[in-house]
Amino acid sequence: MKRRSLLSLTVLAVVAGCSSSSEQPRNRDFTQRLRIPPILEPTIDIDGAKRFALELRSGRSAFVPGRETDTWGINGAYLGPVVRATRGDRVRMSVTNRLPETTTLHWHGMRLPARMDGGPHQMIPPGTTWTPEWTIEQPAATSWFHPHLHGRTAMHVYRGLAGLFLIDDPDGSALPHEYGVDDVPLIVQDKVIGDDGELTTGGVDNGTFGLLGDTILINGTRDPFFEVRTELVRFRLLNASNARVYRIGFADGRTFRVTGADAGPLDRPVTVDRVKISPGERVEFVARFSPGETVVLDSRGEPEKSANDIEEDDFPLLRIVATAGLKPSPAVPASLGGPGPDTAPPGARIRRFSLSGSEINDRDMDMTRIDEVVPAGAVEIWEIDNTTYAHNFHIHEVAFRILEINGVAPPPYQAGPKDTVFLPKKAKARLLVRFGTHVDPVTPYMYHCHILRHEDKGMMGQFVVVEPGTEHLVPRTVPAGHHHD
Structure with a gap:
């Protein structure tokens, strides 16, 4: 497998009949501070429900410094804020569509009534507001929201409509939880961005897999770095790409501890050096850092190609820089409170x-x-x-x-x-x-x-x-x- 540098590792990319927009990845300079999506503060309705106001709109974003391109976003020009609620909360969403076309907003990973799900039947025409509501009745998890309009989902997500929905559980385990400091979201997406800074959308609706980009954005940031200030950091990893599959770890091969899957916590931490994550999946993990060190988070292809349709490209993702004095962190709990091994009941359909x-x-x-x-x-x-x-x-x-x-x-x-x-x-x-x-x-x-x-x-x-x-x-x-x- 070809290596570009010690810090350039690889990504899994599905390629059979892929679009011509799939290109070789570019080298990374890691010159932009990682953007941390803001947490959206709710208002409290008279019945105690938490109301979150989301506005889907068009805007302009600069993925290349000084050069703007047309994008879509939620309460901003690209991506959305973080919605955060606690198990037992009644939430009420006000989703207003300021875009020039109909869309939807699906709560991916949420346990809720079908009428509130935001799938292709819950359409939001331009200029209208959709107000689903439900009670959070599930364990702590990293879920997310994105459009789900039948026939147009790929383009709407690619333009930038996506955001995290974090669920907290008062009875959950004690993991790092200071948002943006030792509890850090990583929304991973691939794009094609021209030298003029324009976001290329050609190919999104073509080919076997649609567009496979040569540029990786993390939280909408190109060439990102993040400064670590604590010994342990919890990362919430979301693959919000249209098609790419990643196998993510650290360039120096260090291990880290996975604590959560899509729908909630594991029963106990699992030590790994790589996690594979396909579109829509989430993984929570905790990594340890030493004072003054620098390490690159990357995606690397499988060591050997198997009989499947995977092209292996090199994708450094994020440079992590640890400060000279790191704040001590409590140990990761031995038990995380998630469900243990499960078996089907007799006669399960x-x-x-x-x-x-x-x-x-x-x-x-x-x-x-x-x-x-x-x-x-x-x-x-x-x-x-x-x-x-x-x-x-x-x-x-x-x-x-x-x-x-x-x-x-x-x-x-x-x-x-x-x-x-x-x-x-x-x-x-x-x-x-x-x-x-x-x-x-x-x-x-x-x-x-x-x-x-x-x-x-x-x-x-x-x-x-x-x-x-x-x-x-x-x-x-x-x-x-x-x-x-």
């Missing part, structure tokens, strides 16, 4: 899904069709068979455990609660899926590939959650005009 180029079970997405009906609170096994090039699989409103990938248990850091799983070419996965209790026989949730070009092309299905015993009574179509604007 098995559902099978075959992934092809852009179809699930030989069918493209149909907004009017209900594909699956699930009883509330069910625990099921979902078997995902990827018959073609790389995909991943995301299920709305659930937490699942990866039982197997190609007949083998997942690495321990992926054994925690998840909502998205990566499937390389020809891979098979078995998932233990726990469904929620919000019932609605006419408003569906989604399951789909989170490679956004695939999702837009139709690689998505719909399911409803209903009262147990009523499954056979549910129509398999969505009522005409059943949208919640």
Whole structure:
């Protein structure tokens, strides 16, 4: 595998039939201080609900100093603020669309009623405001929000519509928690940015995987560095790229401790030197630093290419500079409070899904069709068979455990609660899926590939959650005009 320098390591990139916009990565100078997205302060409504106001708007951003480009953002020119709430909170969102076209805003990883989910049925036309509300009823987690308009998700996310939604739990374990100091978000995205500073959108809707960029942004920052002031730092890593898959670690090979997966904490820390993360996935980890040192966080390809469709490029991501005097940090707890090993109940229903180029079970997405009906609170096994090039699989409103990938248990850091799983070419996965209790026989949730070009092309299905015993009574179509604007 080609090495550009000791600090230039590699990224996984899915390439079969990829767009011509996929280019070799550029060297990094790490000259820009890492932007830390601001936390959005809520107002408190008369009933005690926390109201968060989000405005989707167009703007101008300078990814190259002194040269601006058109972007979209939420409460700003690019990306969004961090929404932060605590388990038990009642939250009420006011989402106003100031963009020139209809969009949606989906709460990825959130356990909530289907009408509040922000999927393709909850459209927000220009000039209107959508006000979903729900009670936070899940463990501490790093979740996020992004558009989910059918056929336009890839472009809307690529232009900059995304943000973190952090859930705190008063009964959770004591991990670093001073936001922006020892609790640091890392939103990783790849872009194509011209020498003139313009954000290139050509290729987003083309090719097998859409656009694969040659420039990596972290929190919207190009060539970022971050100054560490504490011995331990907790990083919240989100892959918000349209298609790229990363294998992230440190250039010097140091180990770090994974503490959380997509849907919540692990039961105990897992020591690793790399984590693989596909679009939509999140990983929380804690790393240790020494006074005065400098280290690069990077993405590196697999040591050997296997029989899947992966091109390995070099992607340094973030330079971390430790100050001369680091503040001592408490040790990472031995127990994190997450669920331990899980098994399927006797007689658990098995559902099978075959992934092809852009179809699930030989069918493209149909907004009017209900594909699956699930009883509330069910625990099921979902078997995902990827018959073609790389995909991943995301299920709305659930937490699942990866039982197997190609007949083998997942690495321990992926054994925690998840909502998205990566499937390389020809891979098979078995998932233990726990469904929620919000019932609605006419408003569906989604399951789909989170490679956004695939999702837009139709690689998505719909399911409803209903009262147990009523499954056979549910129509398999969505009522005409059943949208919640």
